Amino acid sequence: MKVLTAISVFFFCLGIISCKRTAKDLDILGKEYQAASADFKVLSVVRNRINDGYRLANSNSPLVYNMKFSQEVTWKITITSKATGAYQEFNGFSDTIADYNFKWRGSSAGYRFFSVADTAIINLTVLGREIPVFRDTINIINLPNLSNNNIKGVFHYLVGDFESGGNSFGTPYNDVSDDGSKFIAVLDEISDKVQGLSSFYFAGSDALNPNTYVGGCDTRNLYDLAQKFSKISPDSTYINLYIKGTEKKGTSLLLIVYEQDGETGSSFNLNINDKYQNRVVVDWVGWKLVSIPYSKFTKATSGGGLGNNELESDKISGFSIQLESYPDGGKDVEAYIDYVIFTQGKPFDISIIDKI
């Protein structure tokens, strides 16, 4: 009987601890939704500008509608680029649409950004109806500028967008012991890109000198980014960039950040300054946003970096990207890069531009 008593106590105890339900006070799981009834109607629609040409820059107004429905309903506004495939979607549950539940300044879902001179097609659908209940078209004349801007507590600095005339990198360099004829580091306008008209294409071979290193490129000077960033925790400073992996397995990108420690201004000496690195193994196919906290960078394993050996966001002064055949040396490797942007406060998220 002692055993039976012990068993009973066990189940009683289990019963007691079992009575935990995080969702016990919830009325609804997931986002609330409601389908349109048979007599649903869009009662009124007013767009905030009559002209179809839309300036969406920081000082201009975003796209806003004032709509009134005959009932509360779950709705979806989709915005699709006519030229690039950029896409954005807003969902809501209400009987009105106004600037408190919808405004758009050019954000996108997925990797592709909207572009200047693009046409955006807007469709409003409601749950339970297959055909859009409202359609519209606008022409994008300009878009917000994120660089050097603090938006909702997040500071942005665009390091490279790989557009001609924009911020860009200096002359590429490669492992001279490898086959230089296979090394490519160029702006690429042919394949799909994240932003604008071009991305940056990196390719090369590590076959002749299988030391993993293939080549790289730096910001034009290793002091170009000096005094751009605040003195906040390296946990809150992010190195963000879009990387496109291909079928060529074994590609890695070594991201290198330089800090000015022993000098300021237009000079940079690796014997008195810091150099930190973080390796990204590109084991995916297609574009992906990579955001790495600066605190995850470690002291560079080669090529100097002899500063005070402390990660200090406010001393960031330069940036490099190196193409590698890693973890296995000796391979032909390639990757695309676009929109390198450093942020402080949060990782980069393009949807923040709608909050300007």
Place this chain on the structure above:
Amino acid sequence: MNIMRISKYYLFIFLLSTNVILKAQTEFSLDALGRSIFTNNKLEGDSVVNTSSSDKKGVSGYVLFDLGTNLKYKDLLQANAILRAKSPFGAAFGQPTVFQFRQFQLIGKINKNINYEIGDINVELTPYTVFNANETFSTYESDIFKNRRNVVEYENFIFGNVWRLQGAQSRAKFDFEKGIKSIKVYGFGTRTNATNNTNVADRILAGGRVGIVQSDLLQVGANYTGLLDVTVDRVDVEYKSNVLTGDIKFNLDKENFGLVAKYEGGLSSYNFTQKSLKVDSSFNDYFYDGNVTVTIKPAKIKLLGGYKEVGPQFYSPAAQTVRLDPSLNSGLFPTIGTQRTQTLYDRTTQENLYNRSINPVFYNFNPVFGNIDPYGVATPNRRGFSAGLASDTSFKFANFTINYTSQSEIIGEGTTEKRKFVGINGGVVLDIAKLVTAKRVISLTIGGRQEKTTRGGYSSIDFTTNSIDAGLTVEAFKKFDIMVGYKAIKAEGNEYLGSRNVFNQLENFQSIKYDLNQNNYAFGARVRFADKSYLILNYNLSKAAFNNIEGNNYAIKQLFINYTIIF
């Protein structure tokens, strides 16, 4: 865990060398499965007429040979490896033939109480902890379709409700003379995801059970399963899921009646952290499930009844991961203009649709094939009872079951209104040969399922599915069977399908209308050479009609030959 990382090839070399060293004390045996599949396929119908971007006919198949090698050293160590050679239909000069290890296991005994397995292991605990739930109700499937399903299940390591995983497991049993009869202890550890040594962590599924057999009358047990990340330095995602349950079984066996009462209850805790997004998501929930089976021996029947509640955020990945991935593309005519939706025929016959890994996030599911328990018994957000009637095993010439289920959601999904589910399923297998005292096989199978989902309010739901199975197998000549089978499903109404985010939380919902009929007919013959060796030739007609889109219907005609030898 290092042992797990040793490649199978090195282990095989170890096995061979062990064979040499221990040759005087070892036993060596071989077993094998050889199979040749051939299909000749044709696609027809309104959907196909104006589409140039799909194949309309083709042949496919393969030949495979699985050689099982078993090496046994006394009772202490046993190693088995299944080596596979597989050649797709049409392979020339052996070029595309693939050689691989299908299975590798080391089985050993530490002492008379404790044994272990390393390598490919089959893991199953309870329906709420580790359980590979059936993908649809197919208990009363005809022999001719069951043969197709058997091939699919063999290729995907579906043996009952076990998950085939890689790792190690151990069992121990200790007998007692007083107080209790025995204690059984079971533990396992497997890796479901491998680290890349930079920013992706190893994911480990581990668990076990302590079971106490107090007497023939009473058994109790405690079960644990954890799916956990082993953090590496720069990992962005950390995942933890723990499930702890207790179960009790009461078994009374009297002359005229028997009673079996089972209860399992427990809780889950779930935590998912994504550092780059500074998101930390945690949920706790619980479940309980009790059922009673009363056997009335004179009447040779069983009465079944049960009640369960599974919390809306009860997460148990190893019990809720489904064995079939609805998003995968059928290998048979994968496109008709666009991706072809999986049909009942695809789910029964296509090997490539099945999933072999434990997934921490629920797959989306297709309610046409089961809306009451789409993630098995442990489907979250369900509360309700079931009742049924079944034949006892003493019923000689027939077995049958009929089950009624009534459940509802505990919390509404996307609306305060809750779905209500009513389902009835069952079937009968009639051994006509025994009934008429014939010596040949004459077997009739009939089964069916109906599910009805309803919900009120603005976002109302009225969705009904009906499925039917029927089949007849007649041994026309000695070891020569004629087989016919029918398998159909019909779905009508509307539903709202939710998608889940990485934290397993329901997000957006999509409204879907259904009006579809799928009818599958098969007839053919089977020659049985030996107990498990046979040649089957059958012809199948699979018709699918999606009536809410005009002209969206097609038919697949398939000649299927399966030559299998097992020895």
